[in-house]
Amino acid sequence: MFESLADQPPDALLALIGLHRADPRPTKLDLGVGVYRDETGVTPIMAAVREAERILLDTRTTKSYLGPEGDPVFVDLLKPIVFGVDPGPRLLGVQTPGGTGALRLGAELIAAARPGARVLIGTPTWPNHAPIFTAAGLTLVPHRFFDVAGQRLDIDALAAALESAGPGDVVLLHGCCHNPTGGDLDRAAWARVAALVRARGILPFVDLAYQGLGEGLDEDAAGVRALFADLGEGLVAYSCDKNFGLYRDRVGALFGLAATPAAAEVMRSNMIALARVNWSMPPDHGAAIVRTVLESATLTSLWRDELLRMGTRVRAVRAALAAADPRLAFLTTQHGMFSTLPIDPARIAALRADHGVYMAGSGRINVAGLQVGDAPAFVAALAAVGWS
Numbered sequence: 569m570f571e572s573l574a575d576q577p578p579d580a581l582l583a584l585i586g587l588h589r590a591d592p593r594p595t596k597l598d599l600g601v602g603v604y605r606d607e608t609g610v611t612p613i614m615a616a617v618r619e620a621e622r623i624l625l626d627t628r629t630t631k632s633y634l635g636p637e638g639d640p641v642f643v644d645l646l647k648p649i650v651f652g653v654d655p656g657p658r659l660l661g662v663q664t665p666g667g668t669g670a671l672r673l674g675a676e677l678i679a680a681a682r683p684g685a686r687v688l689i690g691t692p693t694w695p696n697h698a699p700i701f702t703a704a705g706l707t708l709v710p711h712r713f714f715d716v717a718g719q720r721l722d723i724d725a726l727a728a729a730l731e732s733a734g735p736g737d738v739v740l741l742h743g744c745c746h747n748p749t750g751g752d753l754d755r756a757a758w759a760r761v762a763a764l765v766r767a768r769g770i771l772p773f774v775d776l777a778y779q780g781l782g783e784g785l786d787e788d789a790a791g792v793r794a795l796f797a798d799l800g801e802g803l804v805a806y807s808c809d810k811n812f813g814l815y816r817d818r819v820g821a822l823f824g825l826a827a828t829p830a831a832a833e834v835m836r837s838n839m840i841a842l843a844r845v846n847w848s849m850p851p852d853h854g855a856a857i858v859r860t861v862l863e864s865a866t867l868t869s870l871w872r873d874e875l876l877r878m879g880t881r882v883r884a885v886r887a888a889l890a891a892a893d894p895r896l897a898f899l900t901t902q903h904g905m906f907s908t909l910p911i912d913p914a915r916i917a918a919l920r921a922d923h924g925v926y927m928a929g930s931g932r933i934n935v936a937g938l939q940v941g942d943a944p945a946f947v948a949a950l951a952a953v954g955w956s
């Protein structure tokens with residue numbers, strides 16, 4: 569049977585981890601896979617998370633099954649963080665294995681409602697977006713979201729894509745900290761998108777994987793809140809894996825806004841049915857940590873403080889890079905851990921081979937992989953390969 573299978577390429581982003589690890593040069597720099605690193609170069613277990621794990625170890629009495637919807641308390645505690653004011657019974661959510669599980673579940677929900685539905689998708693985007701939506705049987709309709717050479721959002725292309733779409737179509741939007749460009753919609757652009765989505769009857773599907781790692785928890789959710797404030801239907805794929813540092817524990821949620829409370833219950837039952845045939849039930853441990861943090865005022869403020877420091881460090885590295893080379897000034901206008909440099913594959917290869925500088929083949933850099941003090945060496949390596 570399996571002789572018919574063709575070999576599949578490895579995930580290029582995850583492959584960078586191994587390449588960097590195998591490089592013996594002590595001066596090597598890892599700007600590859602998108603995980604936060606602190607001022608010592610470590611992806612830390614956050615203090616609030618460690619404390620929550622201690623509490624769970626002491627108080628957990630069972631690991632019996634929870635159910636396909638996961639922990640509803642975890643989902644309810646996230647609602648005010650994501651949406652600010654709770655939109656009430658039209659908003660529902662289920663726990664998922666990471667933001668990826670939420671994206672896949674949302675895609676399958678859309679496919680169940682409207683087989684083959686068109687999904688407007690801005691380019692460039694996270695490399696897993698297209699395969700996830702395609703695997704669910706949806707039809708991708710790409711438009712240019714960001715001009716890498718000019719380091720500018722192409723809002724007009726997004727608006728044109730929305731104007732060409734209508735009821736039954738979906739638009740995928742990054743909630744904040746755009747991966748891979750750091751190019752976020754500003755308040756005016758979100759308002760324009762919200763108006764078009766409403767006028768055309770398009771379903772917005774927001775991927776919110778980095779809340780708090782840009783400008784702050786509330787600032788990073790301002791777009792999704794503005795969009796959902798006066799909306800009939802929408803979906804949000806949420807990840808706690810970055811803002812709680814829980815990557816391997818796979819913590820996420822899929823939120824849905826339905827037209828009526830009754831429709832919300834139907835939507836929830838469909839999400840649960842789809843979860844059952846995919847992963848049966850989501851893993852509990854990471855979500856239990858988030859729940860334990862958010863149930864405690866002390867742990868919540870500890871978590872918020874540490875997240876604030878993480879965002880501040882990322883912005884400091886962006887500022888240091890811009891100060892070291894004025895051609896990188898655009899980095900300070902972008903948000904979150906990622907930006908994409910206008911740099912060709914030959915130079916990316918030379919950075920790796922000659923300077924031990926590891927970045928994605930697309931030119932994406934994970935700013936959080938650098939220390940403020942690394943800025944001169946990074947800029948010198950860019951200059952040495954004759955960047956732009």
Ligand code: PLP
Binds near residue numbers: 666669
């Ligand atoms: N969406 C984007 C844009 C991401 O960068 C990631 C990163 O992994 C995800 C979703 C998925 O996150 P998770 O690790 O929670 O599945």
Ligand code: TYF
Binds near residue numbers: 581582600602694747
């Ligand atoms: O874009 C990134 O680097 C992160 C981590 O298959 C990641 O989102 C990368 C690839 C992948 C899963 C997560």
